[in-house]
Amino acid sequence: MSIINLAIVGVGKIVRDQHLPAVAANADYRLVAAASRNAQVEGVANFASIEEMLATVPSIDAVSLCMPPQYRHAAAVAALEAGKHVFLEKPPGATLSEVEDLAALAARKDVSLFASWHSRYAPAVEAARAFLAGTTITSMRVMWKEDVRQWHPGQDWIWQPGGLGVFDPGINALSIVTRILPRQVFATAATLEFPENRDAPIAASIRFTDAAGLDLEAEFDWRQVGPQSWDIIARTQAGEMVLSEGGARLSVDGRLVHGEPEQEYPSLYRRFAEIIRAGRSDVDLAPLRHVADAFMLGRRKVVEAFHD
Template structure:
């Protein structure tokens, strides 16, 4: 059965990733949307999710709006008996995501907290290679230019917008998929004088074996962008680069499947719906919450877009 789906929030991520994948998917039929500003080319675009649900015969919704407003949209969709796909991060707080999980279970619908970077081409191969290795150290560098990737997007600097953790949580989603459980021991958040969320973070973690794990996130990097995870082990060095799309082991490039992050997400969503299951992993978001709890805060110069 083809799943009739509507998108809520027709912004950059919806246009760049969700819509092309849904248009090509054998499992989904994108028939409608709800958005205050954007529009889809086929089907009616409504102003609100309430209007969309009242007017359209759909099975599922994909929520692509900022995390601060996602809870209410998800609550309404689940109450209407719709399966729900949550863009990352799944919410602005851990508790709201857990409430949605419970609501979806009670309603008998699928809730999927998606982490697209886990579907990068090199991630599963990296996880499998590391599974029987002893870790010596891990160094994560996720540094990019916010002006290039998020021009004029004020919401990312507001409370709940996550600041540099908006991309940084992608690194954490990969780390939580390929490494044993780890926890924060100390950190530093650099917050611009005119913003509510950090522009950079330097985080130190460890695991049960005492492995040093460091994550450096920065939104001020110009020129070449850095999305690397380096793992030193008893059997050599693993390097995931370019956001997980390239993998080297002891400097040797590994053969990987083509990039298909969002295709992988929607394949997973369809499989969950068919099985009557949900997937609501909040581990990456929990690490962000821990950083706000335990890391030191330092005010830095104001940031102007």
């Protein structure tokens, strides 16, 4: 396959901000179609549904699914059944079981499925992974706090069941943690704060450990105003590691050791092309599993109503 004919489904803010520029800059792809109920992409064929798009444009090789997670499984099944490779925006689905179902279907159809975790491709993540692999970690603190009104204005789906609430950004932190730690961790306790008028949490705190007794705590909050916080701090025998700005900068004992411009979505699309050409899938469910565990273990705390 020389050029991958790509279609995008669900044309919202993340598509315009990240997907379209990344695809346009990558010679591996030709954007040929889009499907969305409420928006269109200039210069390509546009459709109201993925079913209409797949029936009308048989030349599509791959589909990027960027609608809210509650609606992604049915669209992914349609694409996979049609023999198309599928890119899943994060989180890859509303439940673990439905994503496992998609992975099994992709294997039966001999096509590639990519559960994308864009924060894993932040520029300093691999440097942090290498640093932690060479030392002993004594504790880790994850602080992912942002203003939901800034990043998700008027998006009701994130407050509905399956929308994940504060775990929509929090899962980005978990995708980094599960990449950089040398051992698997598991949740031991959690508190989830639900606004009295919403069905998804606005804040969460989770405690984790591993087989060696690691002390790990994550704090997610959507009520932060002013500067936003996307930081992972690890105390180690080699010094204090700070992975900041969502994985863009790595410092050890206050000294910057890695920092490069952000290239998350271009990296995702390079990876997608790579697995398509290799005839493989890339479906790591560890971040979503941790969210599911937090809901299973979490103590529910009702807080004041949230109004956008």
